[in-house]
Amino acid sequence: MASYALECNLPGNxxxxxxxxxxxDPEAVFTSGSADYRIEITISGTKQGLTCRGRIDGRKAAQVTFNDREIGDPRYGTDAFTQRQKEMVRKGVLVLLEKAGAPKLPWGILTGVRPSKLYHYLRDLGFSPAEVEERLGxxxxxxxxxxxxxxAVGEVQRPFFQKVAGRISIYVGIPFCPTKCHYCSFASHPLTTHAHLVEGFLAALAYEIAEIGKALARLGFSPATxxxxxxxxxxxxxxxxxxxxxxxGRSFSLGELLEYTVEAGRPDTIDREKLxxxxxxxxxxxxxxxQTFNPRTLTRxxxxHTIExxxxxxxxxxxxxxxxxxMDMIIGLPGEREEDWDYTLEKLLAYQSENITLHTLxxxxxxTWDFSQVKGExxxxRVANWLDTGRTRLGAAGYYPYYLYRQRRSVAGQENCGYTLPGWEGIxxxxxxxxxxxxxxxGGGGMSKWFEPVSFKVTRTPNPKCPATYRGRIKELVAEKVNMLLASVN
Ligand code: SF4
Structure with a gap:
């Protein structure tokens, strides 16, 4: 574990x-006193060009100076200047850390969950796909x-923005599972301990669906997905x-739905009647x-549930x-080796499912897991290599990537990526x-995202993950949503 003392001439950085x-360095600790490393960044310049000067002192020492004229490109708006300065700060830090021996980060200075948003931002400003790719590097x-x-992902996605422009989508969260998988951090409560909450939760959900359905009907909305x-x-x-x-079915107008998805993730919950x-x-x-085709790992x-x-x-x-x-898979599960991933890929591809999502642990x-206990396994x-193998073999079988996101603390700093056979993108x-x-x-843990099409601003309003809290607050939650819906059309 290394300690770092940081300085920057730009306030708030x-x-x-x-x-x-x-x-x-995920284990980094920060201090204003003496530290293993001291990093100083100075950004100077104007809206025509910026200069970054930085130095790292400590166990290793290095300096960096680079100029950047990107912000002078007339395609950027005036509001882009502060963001560009922040990016320069991050780049200065990362270059210094690499000079001091840190391994290369696959996603560079992008630390957020949604790197594709940057891609679309630059495309919206008028940069071509090749120009954006060059800037990403x-x-x-x-x-x-x-x-x-x-x-590749960004270009697949862009036509869908047009396809759903002005429409809304609906998510319904059912926060229960038969048991809790050890790695899970979702809004999920095991029935083994929370079955008594299901009926009350469903009663509240019935109310929410009915009331939101009425509001959408009044406003003339029919969901896209x-x-x-x-x-x-x-x-x-x-x-x-x-x-x-x-x-x-009774509350929403489903005639113009582009897609209707149900998560049936745990095979032990499915039977013919339900399907x-x-x-x-x-x-x-x-x-x-x-998640894996290795029965030992499933137990682990x-x-x-079983492979059968x-x-x-x-x-x-x-x-x-x-x-x-x-079909969702997880790469980097404890105890898995080269041959496990090979076998899993082979089995997976045999199903020819229209969509395959490759997650990194x-x-x-x-x-519920204490990851420090399994980290060594x-x-x-190998994770980056397995992702590459997955991408190559899926590509050879006709799949292409259509959405991706990153998670904090993802093993080896990698990503989660959804692949599809042509025409089956999960919209x-x-x-x-x-x-x-x-x-x-x-429903439980449902996150509403209110998109404002002129500013592209998104406001989030979450439903509680706890079924009992959701039930207790249902009237207030519904009233807030209806008000937001009315405000969004005025
Ligand atoms: S099935 Fe999914 S949501 Fe349920 S406990 Fe496992 S990982 Fe969590």
């Missing part, structure tokens, strides 16, 4: 510097593979699931998530003719990540 240091220090990946997630919605009994689908119900109610996309991560249950679930999905199947504090140095996933249209989040 210490947190920005800390953020960058933490990306390179030169100014943002992405390695060439990540810059190319971001360009609908996504029931969680948790695992298919953990509900058949009759609870029927009620839920019925409330949704038939989903199909009968118009669901077009289901997600069944193996607390998934509590997965195979049965996928066969049922195919027999019922769902148009689109997604991200140790979260909210997980994660093949961190909700694109919209949720890129925040280019309003998404109403209902």
């Amino acid at each position: 210490i947190a920005n510097m800390e953020n960058m240091v933490r990306a390179a 030169d100014q943002f220090m992405l390695v060439p593979e990540k810059a190319a990946l971001l360009k 609908l996504y029931i997630g969680g948790g695992t919605p298919t953990v509900l009994t058949t009759s609870q699931l029927r009620n839920l689908l019925d409330w949704i 038939k119900l989903l199909r009968d109610y118009g669901v077009t996309r289901v997600s069944v998530n193996p 991560i607390g998934r509590k 249950q997965l195979e049965t679930a996928v066969a049922l999905v195919r027999a019922l003719d769902f148009p689109c199947l997604n 991200a140790p979260k504090r909210a997980a 994660v093949a961190e140095e 909700y996933n694109i919209l949720m990540m890129e925040e280019r249209s309003t998404v109403l989040g209902l």
Whole structure:
């Protein structure tokens, strides 16, 4: 663990510097006194060009000076200057850390969850795809593979922004699962301990769906996409699931839906009756998530389902003719080695699911696992290579990347990326990540994102993750959403 003392001549940039240091050294501690490393950054210049001067002293010493005329490009607005200064600060820090021996970060100075937002920002300013890719490498220090990946994803996504312009999407969160996977940090409560909360939660959800449905009807909105997630919605009994689908069908105008997804992530929650119900109610996309095809790992991560249950679930999905199947995988699970990932990829590709999402393990504090106990079993140095192998083999099988995001503390600083066969992009996933249209989040942990199309500003209003709190606050939550909806059209 190394300590760092940071200085910058631009006010308000210490947190920005800390953020960058933490990306390179997750164990970093910060101090204003004596430290293993002292980093000083000075930014000077005008709106025609900036200069960064920096030095690092301590266990290793180095200096850097670089000029940047990018901000002088007339395509940038006047409001871009402060942001450009912050980017220069981060770049100065990262260059110094690399000179002092830090490994190269695949995503360079991009430390946020949504790197593709930067891609779209630059494209909206009028830069061509090639110009953006060049800037991602030169100014943002992405390695060439990540810059190319971001360009590929961004170009797939852009037509969808037009397709849903002015429309809203709906997310419904069911915050229950049969048991809790060890790595999980989602809004999910195991039925083994929280089953008594389900009925009360559903009563509140019925109210929220009905009231929001009335408001949307009054305003003439019909959703573009609908996504029931969680948790695992298919953990509900058949009759609870029927009620839920019925409330949704009666409350929202679904005639112009582009996509209707239900997360059926845990194969141990699926049977023919439930899947038939989903199909009968118009669901077009289901997600069944193996995470790994190694049965030992499944036990290790607390998934509590078998490979046989997965195979049965996928066969049922195919027999019922769902148009689109997604399968989620996690790379970097403890104990997994080269041969596990090879075997998993081979099995995965055999299903020919329309969508495949490759996640990198991200140790979260909210997980039940103490990651310090399993860290030594994660093949961190192989993860980037496994992602590359996955990308190559998926590409050879006809898949291309269509959405991506990053998580804090993701193993080896990598990303999560969704792949699709041609024409099966999960539209909700694109919209949720890129925040280019309003998404109403209902149910447990549902996050509403209110998009303002002129300023591109997004306001977030979360529903509580706790089912009991959600139930207790339901009237207030619904009133707030209805008010926001009315304000969004005035
Ligand atoms: S199935 Fe998904 S939401 Fe449920 S506990 Fe496991 S990771 Fe969390």
